[in-house]
Amino acid sequence: MASSISTYALLLTFFTTLISFFFITSRSKQKFKNGKKLPPGPRPLPIIGNLHMLGQLPHRSLSNLAKKYGSIMSIRLGNVPTIVVSSPEAAELFLKIHDGVFASRPKIQFSDYVSYGNKGLGFAPYGSYWRTVRKWCTLELLSSSKVELFEPIRRREVESLVDQIKRAAASGQVVDLSAKALELMENFMYRMIIGRSKDDKFDLKPLIQESLRLTGHFNISDYVPFLAPLDLQGLIPQFEAIREGCDNFLEEIIDEHQQDKHKGQKKHRDFVDVMLSHLDQPMNPNDESELHIIDPTNIKAIILDMITGALDTSTVAIEWAFSEILKHPRVKTRFSKKS
């Protein structure tokens, strides 16, 4: 008994010393980095930093902390030094005046898994690679000429949906508009990005939705990277399942496009064809310092990011538009008169 008490006492002393050491070093690190002072902020705890202060509603907790520490505040999320900005003037400094410095998204474990090591547009660090990928996506998919080119497809799909809803309404059926909006966006997106209509073989929707959930999920490994090998939340098997599902889908799409090209069956090039035309080519042939050869993982990551970026955002925008119309009878009446 006495020996177990002394073991506990020893362990307690050891951990107290360790925690005090972390606490002191973390405090001094917060004060100075590269010899420069960080903005003021609450004192971080060892290992978790200020994570415990975020609570259930982080935006409100941060707003309360900003009242005490100012509109440019420094906190630590686990091991990650973070600056919280909470006034329009300060936001302008970060997002406009010094935007190049802060343009990269933070690295997260999930995007590293699913985006082939952050090779898509969403999580690639700001720089020459990201700028070129953005240029390709804008020119080939998002420019006004491309948006106009797809107008007949959008019109056809919307007309078909309106017909379906009219028929359902005539027979008194309930219509799940959220599901219909998602289906509509899926149909557009498949046509625009992979140049084909959807079939049962390719159901990427559940994988994308799970991806979005996992992107926003709190992952302790993102904040305390030395714990990553332990995978305390058991997230890695979920990441791997998404990666495998998406990769199978993308492999099939790429194979299909390559076969169609060899058979000479293509009337016009879609986004995947354009991306495949860069395969095995240097990305910026005129810039020898940034000679990046495009491989299939780059192409798969770019296609996946465009599909992920398009699907949920546009669906949610439609859902919100509908709910706002329903909440405002004046707008609803004007709409009914116009149609």
Ligand code: HEM
């Ligand atoms: C109503 C529809 C949409 C909304 C509200 C929306 C909103 C956003 C927002 C807020 C961002 C983050 C911007 C930033 O961090 O600076 C973003 C990024 C992105 N969006 Fe959209 N988006 C929409 C439609 C689309 C569509 C149709 C596509 C693809 C065809 C797309 C692809 C992307 C991609 C790839 C990114 C990452 C860009 C980057 O990090 O450089 N989005 N979107």
